[in-house]
Amino acid sequence: xxxxxxxxxxxxxxxxxxxxxxxxxxxxxxxxxxxxxxxxxxxxxxxxxxxxxxxxxxxxxxxxxxxxxxxxxxxxxxxxxxxxxxxxxxxxxxxxxxxxxxxxxxxxxxxxxxxxxxxxxxxxxxxxxxxxxxxxxxxxxxxxxxxxxxxxxxxxxxxxxxxxxxxxxxxxxxxxxxxxxxxxxxxxxxxxxxxxxxxxxxxxxxxxxxxxxxxxxxxxxxxxxxxxxxxxxxxxxxxxxxxxxxxxxxxxxxxxxxxxxxxxxxxxxxxxxxxxxxxxxxxxxxxxxxxxxxxxxxxxxxxxxxxxxxxxxxxxxxxxxxxxxxxxxxxxxxxxxxxxxxxxxxxxxxxxxxxxxxxxxxxxxxxxxxxxxxxxxx
Amino acid sequence: xxxxxxxxxxxxxxxxxxxxxxxxxxxxxxxxxxxxxxxxxxxxxxxxxxxxxxxxxxxxxxxx
Numbered sequence: 001x002x003x004x005x006x007x008x009x010x011x012x013x014x015x016x017x018x019x020x021x022x023x024x025x026x027x028x029x030x031x032x033x034x035x036x037x038x039x040x041x042x043x044x045x046x047x048x049x050x051x052x053x054x055x056x057x058x059x060x061x062x063x064x065x066x067x068x069x070x071x072x073x074x075x076x077x078x079x080x081x082x083x084x085x086x087x088x089x090x091x092x093x094x095x096x097x098x099x100x101x102x103x104x105x106x107x108x109x110x111x112x113x114x115x116x117x118x119x120x121x122x123x124x125x126x127x128x129x130x131x132x133x134x135x136x137x138x139x140x141x142x143x144x145x146x147x148x149x150x151x152x153x154x155x156x157x158x159x160x161x162x163x164x165x166x167x168x169x170x171x172x173x174x175x176x177x178x179x180x181x182x183x184x185x186x187x188x189x190x191x192x193x194x195x196x197x198x199x200x201x202x203x204x205x206x207x208x209x210x211x212x213x214x215x216x217x218x219x220x221x222x223x224x225x226x227x228x229x230x231x232x233x234x235x236x237x238x239x240x241x242x243x244x245x246x247x248x249x250x251x252x253x254x255x256x257x258x259x260x261x262x263x264x265x266x267x268x269x270x271x272x273x274x275x276x277x278x279x280x281x282x283x284x285x286x287x288x289x290x291x292x293x294x295x296x297x298x299x300x301x302x303x304x305x306x307x308x309x310x311x312x313x314x315x316x317x318x319x320x321x322x323x324x325x326x327x328x329x330x331x332x333x334x335x336x337x338x339x340x341x342x343x344x345x346x347x348x349x350x351x352x353x354x355x356x357x358x359x360x361x362x363x364x365x366x367x368x369x370x371x372x373x374x375x376x377x378x
Numbered sequence: 379x380x381x382x383x384x385x386x387x388x389x390x391x392x393x394x395x396x397x398x399x400x401x402x403x404x405x406x407x408x409x410x411x412x413x414x415x416x417x418x419x420x421x422x423x424x425x426x427x428x429x430x431x432x433x434x435x436x437x438x439x440x441x442x
Contacts, residue, residue, distance in 0.1 A: 314395060
């Protein structure tokens with residue numbers, strides 16, 4: 001249909017209908033392409049000509065309305081449910097009565113395993129480049145309270161609770177039960193995570209889920225959840241699936257456990273082992289204190305032994321010096337003079353010092369260095 | 379007087395006596411002083427040991 005303008009002097013003016021018509025015409029020239037997103041708000045009614053749904057970008061929530069002919073939709077036999085990822089082949093189309101634009105779909109394809117894997121790989125690269133996987137905080141040795149985010153009747157929950165209680169009976173746990181699979185799991189887990197990490201005294205959070213199919217575990221790689229785990233105010237331990245599964249939330253968590261039981265072992269110490277260690281430390285403390293006294297005592301005893309010997313030693317030294325003096329004293333006695341050839345002459349007991357003291361014919365006594373002999377005065 | 383002060387003085391006395399430069403009377407006096415210091419040190423060590431044993435006993439009986 002031709003778009004006609006109304007002339008108001010120099011001004012060309014269009015009616016709303018013709019404006020919309022013009023835009024619609026222009027949009028119809030855009031190519032038909034594939035668009036990827038999450039299917040939400042799917043509405044199908046047997047009396048309607050078309051099926052409606054909203055295609056949503058999982059990373060930022062951008063939306064576009066989609067219509068597809070009901071016969072075509074039914075022929076695809078997709079059995080699509082809300083929250084599922086899909087590739088939609090179509091082109092933009094204006095709903096002229098409202099001025100809304102939407103996508104007219106010609107075909108829809110379910111997001112296949114390969115698509116999921118490729119999308120995960122891209123998301124992983126993107127988050128890694130942003131440093132989302134780099135924050136690793138140490139877990140508390142003894143958490144005041146432990147937050148547990150898990151499914152409502154999951155074996156994972158039972159495993160975590162049983163292991164924590166067995167290792168550390170006094171542990172206090174805040175459990176947040178939530179959806180752990182399906183289209184609402186990611187947002188529900190984000191909410192649960194926020195709730196338990198904000199609860200008073202919670203020092204660590206465990207995110208636990210048992211094994212499951214690749215699709216079952218997909219919510220644990222949801223970009224919003226991965227970012228929420230990385231941004232958690234308290235450390236998060238991720239224990240999702242089995243050993244071989246590595247959902248992206250495992251990479252963003254502060255610690256990763258291969259099973260829920262292993263996660264429980266990470267968050268609480270073994271009380272019995274802890275007590276043993278404390279006992280050993282106390283033993284060492286006592287030995288240390290006794291050792292200090294013992295070393296002082298040994299040194300004191302050695303010093304005392306030296307003290308005990310010291311006076312005798314001092315007296316001995318003095319005695320030696322005395323002996324030395326005595327020796328020198330003796331060296332100065334008259335006997336030494338006799339050695340040089342002098343003699344002592346006695347008459348009776350008196351030493352003869354003058355020739356007048358003796359008369360001829362008297363007997364005298366002569367002492368020389370070696371012995372003595374008698375003599376007569378001439 | 380702390381244990382360490384007493385021990386230091388005792389060791390100085392022993393060194394002085396072993397050098398042998400003290401007079402005889404002085405040496406006797408030093409010796410007496412040394413013995414007195416030794417007794418004081420032993421007393422302090424015995425007291426410390428007693429306290430340690432007492433604490434150990436108390437800790438043992440408070441065991442959970």
